[in-house]
Amino acid sequence: MTRFLQHHSRHLLGCLLLIAAPIAAATTPLQEAQQLIVVTAPGWDATQGHLQAFERGAHGWQPHGEGFAVALGRNGSAWGLGLHAPQQAGPHKQEGDGRSPAGIFGIGPAFGYADHIRSQMPYQPMLASSYCMDVPASPLYNQIVDAHKVGEAAVEGSTEAMRLDLHNKGDRRYREGFVIEHNASAVPGQGSCIFAHLWRQPGEATAGCTAMAPERMSALLEWLSPQAKPLFVLLPQSEYQRLQHDWELPLLADTAH
Numbered sequence: 001m002t003r004f005l006q007h008h009s010r011h012l013l014g015c016l017l018l019i020a021a022p023i024a025a026a027t028t029p030l031q032e033a034q035q036l037i038v039v040t041a042p043g044w045d046a047t048q049g050h051l052q053a054f055e056r057g058a059h060g061w062q063p064h065g066e067g068f069a070v071a072l073g074r075n076g077s078a079w080g081l082g083l084h085a086p087q088q089a090g091p092h093k094q095e096g097d098g099r100s101p102a103g104i105f106g107i108g109p110a111f112g113y114a115d116h117i118r119s120q121m122p123y124q125p126m127l128a129s130s131y132c133m134d135v136p137a138s139p140l141y142n143q144i145v146d147a148h149k150v151g152e153a154a155v156e157g158s159t160e161a162m163r164l165d166l167h168n169k170g171d172r173r174y175r176e177g178f179v180i181e182h183n184a185s186a187v188p189g190q191g192s193c194i195f196a197h198l199w200r201q202p203g204e205a206t207a208g209c210t211a212m213a214p215e216r217m218s219a220l221l222e223w224l225s226p227q228a229k230p231l232f233v234l235l236p237q238s239e240y241q242r243l244q245h246d247w248e249l250p251l252l253a254d255t256a257h
Contacts (some may be wrong), residue, residue: 028248029083029104035230036061037107037196037220038250039210040237044090045076047205049234051212053220054250061250064223070212073100074205077234080105080182081190084247090239093182093191093208095136100208101182101194102239104247105232108179110221111144111195113165117176119221126174128167132160132193142183142192160193173198176217178224180210180232196220196232210234 030036034056041049052067078091080101093101109122117123129147133140135157140150144162147155164171177197183190191208199211224230233249240249 028246030231030248032229033231034228035064035224036250037230037232038240038252039070039072039232039234040240040252041072041077041234043076043236043238044078046236047072047074047076048203049210051210051216052250052252053223055228063250063253065219067253068212068216069203070210071199071203071205072210072234073208074098076100077102077236079103080194081185081187082106082182083231087239090236095134095189095191097191098205098207100206100210100234101180101191102234102236103182105194105234106181106184107224107230107232108181110176110178110224111162111174112176113163113174114176117221118218120225120227121178121221122226126162128163130162131155131158132162133158134160134192136188136192141188142186144179144193171200172214173200173211176214176221178221 036054038054039049039051049070049072050067051070053064054061055064075098078093078099079087080093080103082103082105084103093099109124110117110119111124111126113126115125127146130144131147132144135141140154161167162174164174174197177195180194180196182194183192195209197209197211198214198217
């Protein structure tokens, strides 16, 4: 009888450990990332922000290079659809609201006007026929497509020609950039075509993207590596401080004290 109880006690303990294992193995969105781009803003309605890149080392997150100024959406930022848990307090991103999505997001392919760039990231050269679909009713919503392949009718209504220089009098903003994977499931009306790209002039607000100086973008693209599973974080400063521990975010220099 004693051996029976000992055997079944061990069996029960094993079952409990198996049941508990998924809980113990729960991860944060940042757990596998080795590179992180962090953008913080003074508040939800701020059109300017600060970008700092980080690398994960033996002692945790360490800054990579110096931080610098970036421009955000013309109406500030709002919670987007990304890798983070849904948040209640604060505005929520909608198509055409002029806000940059806040949260944690994957970093998608790089894109630009050149045939090739100096980057390890997957790169997609843009053509005169390249469009990002910002039409919520389109089956191609939130995708970059080639009108020559999908048909001119399929891109009708899109306001996001990806060769801005050819469609908008030499506009250089999309000369280099990368996709911020907001609304990867393409939920209609929740926002589309979110990029990090060049600014037309210093500090000029965007339609919802994150914009920066050309030399800053080139340096980021040379540094980013898909093997490092890089992520993009954008938050107002108050939200960053509130979520820093739970999301295991890096300690920012201005909060180190």
